[in-house]
Amino acid sequence: MADFNARLSRPSGIRSLRLGDVSVTYVPDGAIRLRPLDLLPDTTDATWAAHPEYLDGSGHLTASAGALLVEHGDRALLIDAGIGPHTFESPEGPLHSAQGGALPESLAALGRRPEDIEAVAFTHLHPDHLGWACEPLLAHAEFLVSEPEWEARDLLEPRVAAALSKNVRTITDGTEVFPGVRVRIAPGHTLGHAEYVITGGGRRLIAFGDAMHSPIQGAHPAWSSRFDHDLPATAAHRHRLVAELSEPDTLGFGVHFADVVFGHLRSDGDDGPAWHPVDA
Template sequence: MADLTVIQDGRLSRPAGIRSIRLGDTKVSYVPDGDVRLRPLELLQDTTDEVWAAHPEYLDATGHLVGSVGGLLVEHGDRALLIDAGFGPQRHAAPDGPLAAIHGGALPQGLAELGRRPEDIEAVAFTHLHADHLGWACHPAPGGDRPLLAHADYLISEQEWAGRDLLEAQGMAEQVAALALRVRTVTDGQEVFPGVHVRITPGHTVGHAEYVITGGGRRLIAFGDAVHSPIQIDHPAWSSGFDHDGARTADHRRRLVAELAEPDTIGFGVHFADVVFGRVRQDGQGPAWQPVDA
């Protein structure tokens, strides 16, 4: 059951702005790029009209599930890592399927508000190679002809990069070519930045990666698209229409939800409306996502 204050404040049906928390000497910040509107029955195909009638707090006025689109800035001293790169300066709408509409473009402004220039980002660590996570790694900077983050290393799991032909078959050959110039593949358990370790969790894609960030006695799991909406925390068996292997994702999500209920553990859900940081509370009524704002 979602927190009543969060429902009353409308946080489950609006995209997030900049939000930051500290893990000891490490600061992590959600950097918004835009938002996505999703058709709930097509996204979570095990749901029904009755489910959404009982949970209107997740939907906007047009009946769409609201998701945030952006990246996670990880700062340690003078160093900066970005996990995922938003959708970039573009818009897209689809007449059917899970995706109704998506737009990006705000990430450079968000970085500036956080006191960072694109050149400060030493690497972009991708959870997976979908367009709403590649964004500014492939799209030119405003007024320029090179991608905004082209100076950075692009960290991609070995399995995901090996399966890039799946992207090319979906018409993303241009994006793959742009990434190839900067790619450095990473492996399960590898430390890619101080206190940041890769965890390979196939299911949503063939080489989907999570990033576990530790500091100050706490850990944060940036779980990418293993979970698309906070409602799945209550129903981990509900896989997404975007998942490459829904059964495998559901198995992982069950383990992830249990892990997020452990002490001193925070989750980061990049698409989680305005509750991108949270923890799982076990209250006898099933797991529930509780926002963490500090």
């Protein structure tokens, strides 16, 4: 329990799972620090006093930031593209600070070159998910974006939209984007937020993007994030997602879930479903 609690307040390193013929690996790019009361406005000081294990020494939530590498044979796909070589800070609001830059080094540690990545499939187009796609590192790759997300590209900075547009292919709900990987569109966090369901070896993994920002939301699916575009819609979807992640042979990947990015939900009594990390 002590080790689990420590993992809730630190960013993740490289972690991998095997799903039959498919390998999935979290590729770190950096970390984000969040103000808990601003991120989850339905929480109170009492909430976090009861769950101090989620907070770092300065009282912030720690979120990982990176990508999911999906490998099938010699082929390689990234889901999302991290923050990129950037640093963000904000004096107020949910975001305290964010820093990226480690993704090239992380790929190298996994024996992968950037040119090995044939495509990047985005959950959505927020800066902490598309960073390296706007850099030369991934300029060769195809960018897979849900159709409604790309239709709302006017919300992007013009330079970002221009960088992505050279390589974009829009995808629709149910499309198989890679062997064993299908997209499903679940609006709420953004207009066209996408999740990716990866199946193999009798198990499935749901890479759910920002449908949840913290493992604590597994027990409280009604708690929407300040970053969510449509709070009621994302809360309704999160209730369905929590039910799925509680099913046998179903795992989740939460890109922002500190050092417990892979896991599933199991009932721990009266407190509701709790996130249990899975490391193999």
